[in-house]
C-alpha cells in the first residue's frame with residue numbers, strides 16, 4: 127500500500143467503525159493532516175469528553191489516551207503505539223501522593239494532566255498548561271502541592287504570588303533541556319523576532335519570552351500577531367500548523383533538541399494498524415477511573 131492508498135484506507139476504516147482521530151500538536155505532519163481534530167491537551171480532552179464516535183484513536187502519548195478513556199468509558203480508546211509514553215508523567219506516582227496526603231491532609235494537590243490515572247485519582251483537580259493559572263487561583267487553600275512539572279509549577283507560582291506552591295521535582299525531558307544561551311543566540315540571530323515558549327521550559331528561558339502558553343495558545347498568538355518572525359520554544363511539531371497557517375511568517379526553533387521522541391513514534395502506518403486491528407486498547411480500572419474523573423471534570427467545569 128502506498129501513502130495515498132493508506133490515507134484512503136484510514137478514511138474508509140474511520141467511517142466503517144465510526145471512529146475519530148484526535149492528534150496532539152506535536153504529532154508528525156502526516157498524522158496531524160489525517161486527524162479529525164488537532165489541538166493542545168485541553169482541547170483534546172474536551173473533544174474526547176463530547177464526541178459521539180464509538181472509537182477514539184488517540185495520536186499522542188499514553189496519559190492523553192488514558193484521559194480520553196476516563197472521560198469516555200463506553201468508547202473504545204486506542205493508542206496506536208503501545209509504548210508512546212511521557213517520561214514526565216512517570217516522575218510522580220500515586221504512592222508518594224498518598225504519603226504526602228497522610229502527612230499534609232489540608233494541602234490540596236493539583237496535577238498537570240501529564241500524569242497517570244492513579245495520580246489523577248489521588249489529586250484534587252487537574253490542569254493543563256493553558257488553564258493552570260486559573261485553576262490554581264480557583265482553589266481556596268493558600269498552600270498547594272503541584273505535580274509533576276516543577277517548571278510549570280514555578281511559572282504558576284510567579285502568577286499566583288498569593289499562594290504557596292510546593293513543587294515536585296518532575297520535568298519534561300524535551301523542554302527542560304533548552305538552554306538560556308540558545309535563547310540568547312536565537313535572539314541575536316533574529317533580533318526582530320518574538321520569543322514564544324511553553325511553560326515546561328525552565329525558568330530562565332521562560333523569563334526571556336515575549337509570550338508563554340500552551341501549544342495551541344502559541345499557535346493562536348502567532349496567527350494573530352502582526353509580527354512576521356517568531357522564535358519557538360516548544361516541541362517542533364507545532365511548526366507544521368504555524369507554517370501552514372502563516373505562509374508569510376518565519377518560525378525558528380530555539381533548539382534542535384525540541385523533539386519529543388515519544389510524540390514522534392506515531393506514523394500513518396500505526397494509525398492504519400490501530401484502526402484495522404483495534405490496537406492498542408487503553409483500559410482504566412473502574413475505581414481509579416471514577417476518582418480520576420472527578421479531578422478531570424472539576425478542571426473541565428472551570429475551563
Ligand code: 13P
Nearest residue numbers: 166167168254255340341
Ligand atoms: P499542551 O498541548 O497542552 O501545551 O501540552 C504540551 C505537552 O507537552 C503535552 O505533552
Ligand code: SF4
Nearest residue numbers: 212213214298300386
Ligand atoms: Fe511528555 Fe515533554 Fe513529550 Fe510532552 S513533550 S509528551 S511533556 S516528554
